Amino acid sequence: MAEVRANKKVVLKDFITGFPKESDMEIVTTDTVRLKVPEGSKAVLLKNMYLSCDPYTLWRMRKHDEPPSVPGSVITGFGVGKVVDSRHPDFKVGDFVWGMTGWEEYSLITETEMLFKIRYTDVPLSYYTGLLGMAGFTAYIGFHEISSPKKGEFVFVSAASGAVGQLVGQLAKLMGCYVVGSAGSDEKVNLLKNKFGFDEAFNYKKEPDLSAALKRLFPEGIDIYFENVGGPMLDAVLINMRTHGRIAGCGMISQYNLEKPEGVHNSLYLVTKRIRMEGFLFSDFFHKYHQFEEIIGEYIKDGKITYVEDKAEGLENAPAALLGLFGGRNVGKQLVVISHE
Amino acid sequence: MAEVRANKKVVLKDFITGFPKESDMEIVTTDTVRLKVPEGSKAVLLKNMYLSCDPYTLWRMRKHDEPPSVPGSVITGFGVGKVVDSRHPDFKVGDFVWGMTGWEEYSLITETEMLFKIRYTDVPLSYYTGLLGMAGFTAYIGFHEISSPKKGEFVFVSAASGAVGQLVGQLAKLMGCYVVGSAGSDEKVNLLKNKFGFDEAFNYKKEPDLSAALKRLFPEGIDIYFENVGGPMLDAVLINMRTHGRIAGCGMISQYNLEKPEGVHNSLYLVTKRIRMEGFLFSDFFHKYHQFEEIIGEYIKDGKITYVEDKAEGLENAPAALLGLFGGRNVGKQLVVISHE
Known part of the structure; x- marks a missing residue:
């Protein structure tokens, strides 16, 4: 029994x-x-x-x-x-x-x-x-499979201190990119800069003009945007994207609970700047999971990734x-x- | 002299x-x-x-x-x-x-x-x-290089009777796709159906609910949207896209002359449906021009393309x-x- x-x-x-x-x-x-x-x-x-x-x-x-x-x-x-x-x-x-x-x-x-x-x-x-589960795998797929990153490119990550954002920033640094993250508190901004090794970070709640903040941190524009939040941040990013930039659409947490989603007004830049914006879901890529687990598992053991x-x-x-x-x-x-x- | x-x-x-x-x-x-x-x-x-x-x-x-x-x-x-x-x-x-x-x-x-x-x-x-210049080349690149079309897919073209849209629809038909176009007059709708061979077409000015119109014409959803207009049409399309759909961002003519562009409220679907939306410009593809000229030139001579x-x-x-x-x-x-x- x-x-x-x-x-x-x-x-x-x-x-x-x-x-x-x-x-x-x-x-x-x-x-x-x-x-x-x-x-x-x-x-x-x-x-x-x-x-x-x-x-x-x-x-x-x-x-x-x-x-x-x-x-x-x-x-x-x-x-x-x-x-x-x-x-x-x-x-x-x-x-x-x-x-x-x-x-x-x-x-x-x-x-x-x-x-x-x-x-x-x-x-x-x-x-x-x-880190080694869905969120980390999402970061890995979104950055390496969707964003077509190249060494030296300018990368912006929103909700950067979250489970996904943390790893995206670190993967981008390991590839030799310049990385900026946004978060919603000074404590998180501090983590991004001093623990996760982001080049710059900002508290979006303290920026009256998100586009101006991005312009200040990306004077030459953004090559890759790892999108976790949607709404006004996406609009500000579109203004600051470079020609042939890529946007990995991972989530839009600012929009999930709204009765009517906020409008994105700058979608025309997708056309004029020839931007590729692509949504993705980790579950379409399970065939890459073992490869991911091995790479990140070794990074953790070697102390190259913080969490x-x-x-x-x-x-x-x-x-x-x-x-x-x-x-x-x-x-x-x-x-x-x-x-x- | x-x-x-x-x-x-x-x-x-x-x-x-x-x-x-x-x-x-x-x-x-x-x-x-x-x-x-x-x-x-x-x-x-x-x-x-x-x-x-x-x-x-x-x-x-x-x-x-x-x-x-x-x-x-x-x-x-x-x-x-x-x-x-x-x-x-x-x-x-x-x-x-x-x-x-x-x-x-x-x-x-x-x-x-x-x-x-x-x-x-x-x-x-x-x-x-x-047809053999910028507009036709734009149609060709946007359809064949950006939209990743497959036989039998469901294709929607806005501003379909325009210089670009005409050819996109005909290229899609030649590939064996189901093709619907939108235009702004009954005369143009008639052209689409009876001259250019679109499977269906509608006058967007006569549709009080664009999303319902697309739902009616695409009960199984849209695989490829060839985007020429932006604004409310893009919102309606996003609701009706299928998972892993593609949007070729060619233009957004409804938005060019507005002081402030209209908001696109359904961008979240780009994420949840894993849609790829990509802007493009013909001039990034000049190396393909001769190939294009030959293919379309022969189609014209064989009567396979109308203009x-x-x-x-x-x-x-x-x-x-x-x-x-x-x-x-x-x-x-x-x-x-x-x-x-």
């Missing part, structure tokens, strides 16, 4: 509309889980350790044609866990994995296409919620941690610790 | 600001020209035959860092002419050429990088102001013809005839 455990979880109460609230989610503690994968399935049972808080997690909680998270069910998102039981040939008991899981103590994963065995266990495993995490403890604090992303409350990668082993 | 001729011309009075007016230009008839290229130069003297009216011509009349047309001087733009005298090894007397010239009867061309010898003299030479021109007679009518572009007055490629030989 398999062991049965209580399974605390965060459940979506109703699809998020407008600005998300903590009351859109609730903590449920009545559920139980059997610590065995049912016979006849190829599922994997995880003990969840770390959960990743991403704008993408919230995006999954909004109504879509095929909604990834549905009301009454556990919230889903990226996380790190340990295999407790498995009937899948690629995963065995004791393996550490990262991928799509539930916001709960134990998850039975039946769709394993989005589950990856962790190969670098000598770095903090929580890094796989960010800052912001950890919330316990599932009870998960909703607040997730919503904090939109207030810019977190410093560095926001994650939730459920268990350290 | 070389012959001297009167040289009627259209002169820019002052840089265009806001909506262009006929009074921004004036016809000057006092000037004279000597029908010999000065010794020691490598110039070419043209007798101009046909002038091309393009949004690009007007763009050249606005103030830029390095303004292509300047007040007090003849307006410059694309045209077709006959070589009257030449000290350039690539051009000899009697050659027909197309390229950057002046809005005048005779032009001394000292910068010949933008001058091309016409190789297909058995098609109407006026075609080199459009409609709207001809204004005489330099006196050139300013009105140029401004008519923005009222959508022209049907087909707008050009000005100065001389037929």
Whole structure:
């Protein structure tokens, strides 16, 4: 007879509309889980350790044609866990994995296409919620596959102290680019300049004229813009882009919660400056994941990449941690610790 | 002693600001020209035959860092002419050429990088102001080099009856795509469907909801948008694009004369649908011109490509013809005839 455990979880109460609230989610503690994968399935049972808080997690909680998270069910998102039981040939008991899981103590994963065995266990495993997981992979793909970077180019990263932005800036520096980041507090600006090695950084909340700020920091213009925020920043960037510049469209966090998105008025520059703007999603590039993991894993071990995490403890604090992303409350990668082993 | 001729011309009075007016230009008839290229130069003297009216011509009349047309001087733009005298090894007397010239009867061309010898003299030479010139080349590059088209894809072309749009639609049909065009009158819509072979076409002025119109004509969404207009049409297209769609940014004629461009509110779809939007300019692709001329020249001779021109007679009518572009007055490629030989 398999062991049965209580399974605390965060459940979506109703699809998020407008600005998300903590009351859109609730903590449920009545559920139980059997610590065995049912016979006849190829599922994997995880003990969840770390959960990743991403704008993408919230995006999954909004109504879509095929909604990834549905009301009454556990919230889903990226996380790190340990295999407790498995009937899948690629995963065995004791393996550490990262991928799509539930916001709960134990998850039975039946769709394993989005589950990856962790190969670098000598770095903090929580890094796989960010630097070595979806956010880091997103940074890597967006910079190396989408932005066509060249040594010496001028690179601008918005939301630069976030999980993705941190790595984009460091990858650009490793390639010999000039890199400027924007963030929403002086503390974050300080991190960008003094910890992540950005050439320059600025607090966008203190700049009355974003275009003038970019002109000051990029007197010759911007070759590559790594777009995380959208809205007025995108407009200011378009004014300051160089001919044949590239914009990697990773996200537009300033726009997700608006009833009507703000207008972008300078799209004509896409034509006159022959700019390529391209949206992308990490999941179109899973075939490059192993290459990425190896390159970044070695960079971490060699001390060439720095990383800052912001950890919330316990599932009870998960909703607040997730919503904090939109207030810019977190410093560095926001994650939730459920268990350290 | 070389012959001297009167040289009627259209002169820019002052840089265009806001909506262009006929009074921004004036016809000057006092000037004279000597029908010999000065010794020691490598110039070419043209007798101009046909002038091309393009949004690009007007763009050249606005103030830029390095303004292509300047007040007090003849307006410059694309045209077709006959070589009257030449000290350039690539051009000899009697050659027909197309390229950057002046809005005048005779032009001394000292910068010949933008001058091309016409190789297909058995098609109407006026075609080199459009179909075989800048507009056609723009259509070819934007479709084949920028849009990554595949057989069976769903293609939408705005300003489809214009010089560029006509050819984009026909190239897409030749590739086996489903093609819809928009235009601003029922007469143009009729041309698109019954002359240029578009699968469908609509009059955007009669559609209260552009997004609904596109949804009706593209129930499965748009793979390729050939963007000529910008503004609300771009917003409506973004809603209807398919994942991994491409937008070739050729122009945004609806925005050129506005004090403040209209906002594009749906740029977030560039990210969520992983769309690539890329501006381009024909002049970055001159190395492909001969290939283009041969392909389209043969298509014309084989009757595979149809073309409609709207001809204004005489330099006196050139300013009105140029401004008519923005009222959508022209049907087909707008050009000005100065001389037929």
